[in-house]
Amino acid sequence: MGPLPRTVELFYDVLSPYSWLGFEILCRYKNIWNVDLQLRPTSIAGVMKNSGNKPPALLPLKAKYMTNDIKLLGQHFQVPIQMPKDFFSVILEKGSLSAMRFLTAVNLEHPEMLEKVSRELWMRVWSRDEDITEPQSILAAAEKAGMSTEGARALLEKISTSQMKNQLKETTEAACRYGVSHF
Known part of the structure; x- marks a missing residue:
């Protein structure tokens, strides 16, 4: 009988390419590493606000480094990642709030x-x-992932409820209590 699995909580936002890389690595190796992986959808905007950090893309040297780093890490870990063509609009203007809810x-x-x-x-x-902000985009993602249209629509109707807003806020606050400042 081997050791009990360790619990690993992954706080993530789909706007973060580094979160995606960590997600794929943890999902890929969780059984080998004997990890009980708990996925925790979180608001990166909430984390940034709480920590006072700025997104790396707003700092020219970090933005330059990130562009190359993401490309190399994607190749190394075989994750098909590339920068969106209109990066600032996608990441900084549109955001991911609906997707994360x-x-x-x-x-x-x-x-x-x-x-x-x-x-x-x-x-x-x-x-x-x-896109990941429009309702039809979120539905398309859910359906492509294997959810029924009816099930996805029912969940989409709940994203503006206080329950979903509060739960996302609570998870984001939990990440901040752990000391997360960016991801």
Whole structure:
């Protein structure tokens, strides 16, 4: 009998390419590493606000480094990641709030689908340069991940409820209590 699995909580936002890389590595090796992986959809905007940090893309040297780093890490870990063509619009203007509330709803009501739906949202924004903010985009991601249209629509209707807003806020606050300042 081997050791009991260790619990690893991954706080993430689909706007973060580094979160995607960490997500894929943890999902890929969780059984080998004997890890009980707990996916925790989080608001990167909330983390940045709490920590006073600026997104790396707003700092010229970090932005330059990040562009090359993401490309190399994607190749190394075989994750099909590339920068969106209109990076600032996608990342800084549109954001991911609706997508992260949707993932919060998935986590609460269909946790078995969270990994697949999260991956599909990352694929949309970081691989295929597609939208993740419009309701039809979120539905398309959920359906491509294997959710039924009816099930996805039911969850989408819940993203503006106080329950989903509060749950995402609580998870983000938990990440901040751990000392997360960016991801």
